[in-house]
Amino acid sequence: MATVARVQEATNAQGQPIKLAVAYDDTVHNEVQSKYAAYLPVYDTTTRFPPTALFDFEDRGHHADPRKPNLLSSNNSALKVVKLTPRIGTEISGLQLSQLSAAQKDELGLLIAERGVVVFRDQDFKDIGPKKQKEFGEYFGRLHVHPVGAHVKDHIEFHSIYLGKDNLYRLGRSTSKLTTTGYHSDVSYEHQPPAITILTLVQVPETGGDTGWTSQAAAYERLSEPLKTFLDGLRAEHSGFPQAEQAARDGHFVRRDPVKSYHPIVRVHPVTKQKVLFVNPGFTKRIVGLKNEESDAILKLLFQHISASQDIQARIKWDDRTVALWDNRVTAHTAISDYVNDEEVGLRQGFRITTLGEIPVGVNGLKSEWD
Secondary structure, three states: OOOEEEEEEEEOOOOOOOEEOOOOHHHHHHHOOOOOOOEEEEEOOOOOOOOOOOOOOOHHHHHOOOOOOOOOOOOOOEEEEOOOOOOOOEEEOOOHHHHHHHHHHHHHHHHHHHOOOEEOOOOOHHHHHHHHHHHHOOOOOOOOOOOOOOEEEOOEEEEEEEEEEEEEEHOOOOOOOOOOOOOOOOOOOOOOEEEEEEEEEEEEOOOOOOEEEEEEEHHHHHHOOOHHHHHHHHHEEEEEEEHHHHHHHHOOOOOOOOOEEEOEEEEOOOOEEEEEEEOOOOEEEOOOOOOOOHHHHHHHHHOOOOOOHHEEEEEOOOOOOEEEEEOOOOEEEEEEOOOOOOOOOOOOOEEEEEOOOOOOOHHHHOEOOOO
């Protein structure tokens, strides 16, 4: 189900010649006069990346004042802060991400960890340009390069998100299922899986295309004490192989060999110290040390809990000046592809910047492993 319209000659960041598979139709975007055509999806089909190297990670939340006097200043009369739900999600208006100081960004990192997802309204972030957007992301950690996903031309760290009549790849892959809902934590198979993800939409449909999040901290708290104790000492396999294999079948380039990681099922957030359920239906395949039937039964229970517990979930409606930031270590999320891509409804286009975090550590110091 490839969606490539044409191949373009280009150069990468090092000035080396590459071929780009362009996953959109120029004529469509000339018709709608897209101001943000530079963020449309392409695939570098030349550059291969080595395995993601391990690195020392410092969570910016460690430097934050827990009271958050800089971010949530009482002197800002335009500031409005609203909890989306009691357990997860905060919405902020009256504050520009592009203008935050270092102290404000540190406090934002802590707030994201505490609330799972923080949504900023009426933002100019999409208009400050890739250089400043990238610098903002890098403040929170090393940027992830997706091993198979579409990216933005000249900025392979930007994961391009686009659904329109000239690129139905992501929606079309789900037509064999009853629902497009698919909760996951971004690329959790990485040895150092993501910390903060920043999602910006530059075009949105008139209706639909929301995003939902579930609190993995609340999900863990809801479990019975005997089950918590049992899960605290276990690891689960998170695998990138199915994603890479599906991409290859669809004719997409795999730029980095897939990996597996065996992460603690219950991880401990390095700043808040909250215990969090760290499995997700997208990438978690089995529980290490259990027999197949045992693993399948427990994962089915946990996945159902994550996906169906609406009392620990939040959902946002996008507009084209909204930016959402979430902590992949304490949430799972899903796109909600409930709209038809046609001229009457409109396009859904944006870009995602994802920062890598620490090697997961669980209860009693249980650490991730890999082969």
